[in-house]
Amino acid sequence: MEKDPAGKRKALTRMDLLLVLVLLAACGCLLLLRGRHRPGSVVRVYSDNNLLAELPLDRDDRFTVTTELGTNTVVVENGQAFVTDADCPDKICEQMGPVSRPGETIICLPHKLIAEVSNGE
């Protein structure tokens, strides 16, 4: 690189500054997103190993599963999923939530129910 001729030295142009700010903002946004669940996350509800429903985590919703074994309701609220209104004897499934990160699960063994967070792939 050549030595800058005297007099032609310029301060950062406004465009340079803008570019730096935009990139910083982009990095900031990415960092913020990392801490949260990915936007495409869903909770998949399985009964006896069959997929029954896929609920996006970014929309509040509820899904009730009733089989001959019993009833559980999977609730999505504020980006998290949990199980409520379960009529299983131990109610361990209700204690297991809420879940929001891909790979996290809630399992109701007596009713053979699995609610699993997935990144939607």
Add this chain to the structure above:
Amino acid sequence: MMTKPRRFAAFFLAGVILFAAFLLFPPGAEQMISAGGNRIEMGTAVSATVYAEKGRVSGEKRKEELSGLVSRILDLIDELDREMLSWRSEDSEVFRFNQPGEAGPMAIRPEFAAVIRESLAISEASGGAMDITLRPVIERWGIESFGGKSGYIPPSEAELEAAAASAGADHLTLREGPDGGYLLEKDIPDLSLDLGAVGKGYALDAAAGLLAGSGASGAVLAAGGSILAYGDKGEPWKIGIRDPEGSPSDHAGILSIPGKKGGTAFISTSGGYEKYVEFQGKILEHIIDGRTMRPAESDLYSATVVTKDSGLASDGLSTACYLLGMEASLPLLEKWQAEAVFITRDHQVWVTEGLADAFSLTAPGYVFAGVL
């Protein structure tokens, strides 16, 4: 040509971008992709996560391969349960053997013979505490319906005696047949098997065999209270040991097990907190002691057993150790070259020498008491 401030800006930007890239894709994790799945098998929750190095194949394709491997592992466990281990499944060797009055010896597969042989060895070493012939007793206690149900009534002494009369590993004989095959025989007609104490561990053994030829670099499988950590994922495997007084996601301590290419570690925990019923203010646990034919009355909260090469041993031994208590467990651990973590009811945590570095206590309510 670039002016100095511009050059500074360019370096600054490059720095910011590198920093962001580092945060988004930390080195190490970048090299691994993973796939996982959950199912209900063997009456319990089974989960499998497999890891592979990214390599040159496209990430999508590799990920598909890994998902396929997860399905194959879970299918294998399902098949083993249905065809060999389950007392519920009419297609299983256990079910066939359990039919009352089955006269004469039954020919069994070598794999099933290996399960029986190892189980009998653990049973004998534990003085009959861990026993795979307790099906009638377990049924009499109604263990399957344990879990918060109200109105539970335990069996009467007479009922229990009758059930106990048709149980006991000494009524079971495994021998080689004339053609080199294996024969399983009972000398009382009602003897019936329940492999609940060893089946999940054996399923993990089979899964480890599948993983060995799969191209996956690492995997972690959990079947109920039994875990397999296979191979390496670029960082140590972290296995939580449940806090017996906490909720299902609380742990009392963590085992950090270094990954090793092609290596295996099997970790099983047994504890009464897992399933129990209350009767007249007394807690009846789901683990039956083969010596008394009654629910366990252990001075332990839980026993965790770690082995290098046998899921079946880690599973069966954890039940045996839970029933025997800490002192009496030590000879068994030595015999199977296994390590253990004991959590006592007075909140002490003891570990064997081989786990002294691997274990760290995480729950405030417990005291690290020492190395055995």
